[in-house]
Amino acid sequence: MLIIQGAISLGLIFSLMAIGVYLTFRILKMPDLSVEGSIIVGAGMTARLISDPYVALSNPFLITVIAMLTGMIAGLTTGILHTKLKIPSILAGILTMVAAYSIVIRIMDTSNIALPPHGPWRVTTVFTFLQDWGLSRMNAVIVVSIVIVVVACVLLYCFMGTEFGSAVRATGNNAQMVKAQGINTDWTVIACLMFSNGLVALAGSLWAQQQGFASVDMGIGTIVVGLASVIIAEVLFRPRMFWTHLIAIVIGSIIYRFIIALALGVEFMRPTDLRLVTAVIVTIALVMPLILEKFRAAKSRKNAARGA
Amino acid sequence: MLNIENVNKTFDPGTPIEKHAIRGVSLQLERGDYVTVIGGNGAGKSTMLNIVAGTLFPDIGTITVDGVNVTNYPEYKRALYLGRVFQDPRAGTAADMSIEENLALAFRRGKFRGLGWHIRKGERKFYRERLATLGLGLETRLKDKVGLLSGGQRQALSLLMATLKEPRVLLLDEHTAALDPKTAKTVLDLTNKIVHNYGLTTLCVTHNMRDALKNGNRIVMMHDGKIILDMKGEEKANLTVQDLLKMFESASGEEMLSDRMLLT
Ligand SMILES: Nc1ncnc2c1ncn2[C@@H]1O[C@H](COP(=O)(O)OP(=O)(O)O)[C@@H](O)[C@H]1O
Numbered sequence: 063m064l065i066i067q068g069a070i071s072l073g074l075i076f077s078l079m080a081i082g083v084y085l086t087f088r089i090l091k092m093p094d095l096s097v098e099g100s101i102i103v104g105a106g107m108t109a110r111l112i113s114d115p116y117v118a119l120s121n122p123f124l125i126t127v128i129a130m131l132t133g134m135i136a137g138l139t140t141g142i143l144h145t146k147l148k149i150p151s152i153l154a155g156i157l158t159m160v161a162a163y164s165i166v167i168r169i170m171d172t173s174n175i176a177l178p179p180h181g182p183w184r185v186t187t188v189f190t191f192l193q194d195w196g197l198s199r200m201n202a203v204i205v206v207s208i209v210i211v212v213v214a215c216v217l218l219y220c221f222m223g224t225e226f227g228s229a230v231r232a233t234g235n236n237a238q239m240v241k242a243q244g245i246n247t248d249w250t251v252i253a254c255l256m257f258s259n260g261l262v263a264l265a266g267s268l269w270a271q272q273q274g275f276a277s278v279d280m281g282i283g284t285i286v287v288g289l290a291s292v293i294i295a296e297v298l299f300r301p302r303m304f305w306t307h308l309i310a311i312v313i314g315s316i317i318y319r320f321i322i323a324l325a326l327g328v329e330f331m332r333p334t335d336l337r338l339v340t341a342v343i344v345t346i347a348l349v350m351p352l353i354l355e356k357f358r359a360a361k362s363r364k365n366a367a368r369g370a
Numbered sequence: 371m372l373n374i375e376n377v378n379k380t381f382d383p384g385t386p387i388e389k390h391a392i393r394g395v396s397l398q399l400e401r402g403d404y405v406t407v408i409g410g411n412g413a414g415k416s417t418m419l420n421i422v423a424g425t426l427f428p429d430i431g432t433i434t435v436d437g438v439n440v441t442n443y444p445e446y447k448r449a450l451y452l453g454r455v456f457q458d459p460r461a462g463t464a465a466d467m468s469i470e471e472n473l474a475l476a477f478r479r480g481k482f483r484g485l486g487w488h489i490r491k492g493e494r495k496f497y498r499e500r501l502a503t504l505g506l507g508l509e510t511r512l513k514d515k516v517g518l519l520s521g522g523q524r525q526a527l528s529l530l531m532a533t534l535k536e537p538r539v540l541l542l543d544e545h546t547a548a549l550d551p552k553t554a555k556t557v558l559d560l561t562n563k564i565v566h567n568y569g570l571t572t573l574c575v576t577h578n579m580r581d582a583l584k585n586g587n588r589i590v591m592m593h594d595g596k597i598i599l600d601m602k603g604e605e606k607a608n609l610t611v612q613d614l615l616k617m618f619e620s621a622s623g624e625e626m627l628s629d630r631m632l633l634t
């Protein structure tokens with residue numbers, strides 16, 4: 063039961079990050095590595111604002127929104143480096159990611175902060191009000207995460223349906239055509255990067271509040287985890303519309319957590335094998351379509367031979 | 371309507387592969403002029419069109435559209451005045467988006483794109499009407515992804531998109547060259563129909579001499595970055611392919627060897 067709940071709650075939180083990765087990798091067709099930075103920016107900002115006694119903010123929801131906005135600034139940085147300063151997208155993302163590492167230590171004023179969810183040092187997070195209403199910690203996380211994921215997906219879906227959002231989608235498809243239709247693609251690229259990194263920072267914020275601490279090295283491998291969820295979603299559900307993609311990614315993200323939980327449950331595995339397992343999952347998911355294609359081709363050849 | 375004034379363009383200046391692609395080209399298009407542009411491979415036709423469109427910038431010279439000096443306008447800003455169709459049918463449309471979404475993008479050329487819904491009530495009826503004028507049956511496939519269409523259908527759609535908001539100048543760069551002969555003819559007929567219906571000022575590059583002679587009211591031949599022939603009206607109407615070949619030889623001092631141009 064605990065494993066199921068754990069997979070669902072982490073899967074939900076990280077689905078926000080996966081959707082962010084989807085926005086850049088698939089919609090914009092621009093691999094953006096700055097998400098590795100924005101996840102710790104979101105987590106670090108949240109941890110500092112929640113734990114610092116001199117900060118007058120006591121509303122964890124407001125703090126979460128601020129964390130998300132900070133992530134959007136990271137996306138803005140990458141966007142300006144790439145569009146206005148013409149730095150190749152991979153490098154622009156890496157620059158932001160590297161800079162974010164130092165900035166997060168400045169924000170936190172240390173390299174990790176504890177946010178105890180229970181006991182005398184308990185801090186107020188977005189989950190605590192439900193705990194006070196009598197829900198278990200785990201269920202509180204699940205309920206709040208579901209609400210946030212649904213709101214984020216609905217808002218994102220609506221945005222992509224607007225005139226500007228439609229221009230953003232077209233930019234990844236055919237930037238030349240978008241320019242010929244009178245749209246400044248610099249701004250569509252920047253907007254997409256900001257939304258993507260905002261979502262990733264939101265995931266980072268919720269993650270820190272869920273696990274009860276933030277540390278500067280918790281972001282390593284984020285991009286691969288996000289890709290894993292996106293690819294699992296694509297392989298299993300073959301979504302075609304934007305909204306079906308969003309739902310598929312949320313489910314894909316939860317499935318990814320189940321796979322990880324099962325894999326790490328095997329006797330000789332260690333928690334630190336997590337990233338290796340993730341890399342293997344992504345590799346398998348990536349070659350899956352190729353294998354299926356071969357399989358299908360062989361089968362149709364067989365059928366053709368039989369028919370002849 | 372379009373004024374190209376003493377334009378020069380050199381690629382990779384100061385390197386061994388330096389290429390003076392456009393050498394002092396000047397061309398004035400009156401309102402409603404339909405100019406066909408011919409010339410051998412590498413004559414500079416695409417480069418000139420790209421300079422007009424703002425994909426490339428001239429080293430010297432100015433581009434004026436309807437009295438506005440657009441020489442330093444970035445591409446997206448110039449697009450308010452220009453409609454373009456490229457040679458590659460994939461270049462003018464967004465493959466993963468539906469026909470109606472593509473049209474909606476084109477319908478808002480020159481408008482601020484805000485947070486209003488990307489297709490509003492009533493728009494679809496207008497799109498259906500306009501698609502019906504293509505005669506390709508696309509009016510029943512509004513929700514289909516453009517990637518599902520054939521090259522000819524995509525090119526016809528690109529043409530419709532380029533002219534949905536009436537442009538001051540329509541730029542066509544060998545927009546039928548990638549199509550099979552029958553489809554090419556369909557798209558060219560559509561082009562003529564649209565250009566004549568709206569009286570569009572048009573600059574149309576083609577590799578087909580016969581098309582160049584048959585269509586439009588004016589013909590321009592380019593060679594080695596220069597305009598070597600410019601005829602209109604009566605004079606143009608009486609031109610033959612043989613005349614063009616002769617004029618090319620005398621103007622360039624070379625024989626017209628470009629097989630691509632001799633074809634058809
Ligand atoms: N981006 C570029 N960089 C360098 N040289 C170019 C570039 N574009 C075109 N050229 C050169 O400029 C000349 C004119 O090319 P182009 O305008 O494409 O000719 P065409 O009349 O066939 O359309 C050619 O010699 C071509 O190699």
Ligand SMILES: [Mg+2]
Nearest residue numbers: 415416417544
């Ligand atoms: Mg060309």
